[in-house]
């Protein structure tokens with residue numbers, strides 16, 4: 493029979509010593525004289541600011557949470573107590589166009605992290621004031637932190653100051669600077685942007701914007717600012733670049749088969765001799781893009797269901813002969829805009 497912990501531990505995780513709760517991340521904020529408050533702003537009908545006492549006066553719930561840190565320690569069945577996120581969202585009345593939620597810390601670097609709003613709700617996100625029967629200690633995010641069950645612990649923001657409802661995603665601190673995966677599902681081992689990367693490699697790639705000749709299959713780089721990226725010769729099969737800023741990026745000779753580039757800003761990017769077979773460019777801005785000698789078999793530029801079409805004109809360079817590699821509908825769409 494399997495031991496309890498072996499059943500519940502996601503891949504690559506190890507149990508922390510039972511009495512240990514590791515401290516991870518930035519230092520606790522400096523003491524300031526005004527009282528702690530938590531605000532909710534952005535795409536809401538009624539912005540609010542609550543004091544700690546007001547939060548404590550709301551209905552408290554207790555949840556048993558399995559904590560999984562991306563640095564590979566786990567603690568199963570921690571008890572967190574506080575206010576359900578949904579209670580605050582109902583009071584503030586979330587606008588229909590809010591798709592993302594960002595949590596911002598009272599901290600020197602304005603640390604933040606974000607989630608799809610639907611995920612935050614489905615995962616029963618908690619505004620936690622207590623852990624294992626005690627008020628949250630300062631090093632663990634006290635007086636008030638976020639706890640997101642079912643995501644690596646970097647989505648559980650310490651020292652909560654602000655909740656922001658957003659139409660578009662805003663990558664958090666670790667996600668933007670260290671290449672942490674934006675979905676962060678431990679059961680799928682979504683630690684860093686690409687499954688093969690280490691933390692150091694992910695951070696280096698992001699900082700240098702240099703993916704050249706790297707094996708980054710299935711990388712999740714959605715929503716990122718990667719203007720000027722050098723991805724010459726990179727292996728980017730199944731990559732996700734939805735909504736990313738890739739202006740001026742160089743993908744010459746790269747393999748982007750089945751990659752997702754929907755809604756990406758690709759102005760003046762180059763795909764010379766690249767393999768973009770099966771790639772999806774619906775809704776992308778392709779003005780000034782160079783596709784000469786690229787392989788376009790099965791790639792798509794307009795999606796009939798979502799009515800989302802790439803933006804292109806005579807500055808988009810595609811070999812006339814390459815149109816034969818596309819379906820008649822895709823080819824007709826390109827022909828009418830380019831020539």
Ligand SMILES: Nc1nc2c(c(=O)[nH]1)N[C@H]1C(S)=C(S)[C@@H](COP(=O)(O)O)O[C@H]1N2
Pocket residue numbers: 513514515516517518561562597599603631632633645646647648649650651666
């Ligand atoms: N404000 C803030 N919250 C944060 C971090 C941080 O650096 N700053 N680090 C995150 C990371 S990477 C982890 S693993 C957990 C660690 O929480 P703990 O120190 O209570 O174990 O906090 C998360 N929340």
Ligand SMILES: [Mo]
Pocket residue numbers: 516561562563645646
């Ligand atoms: Mo972490």
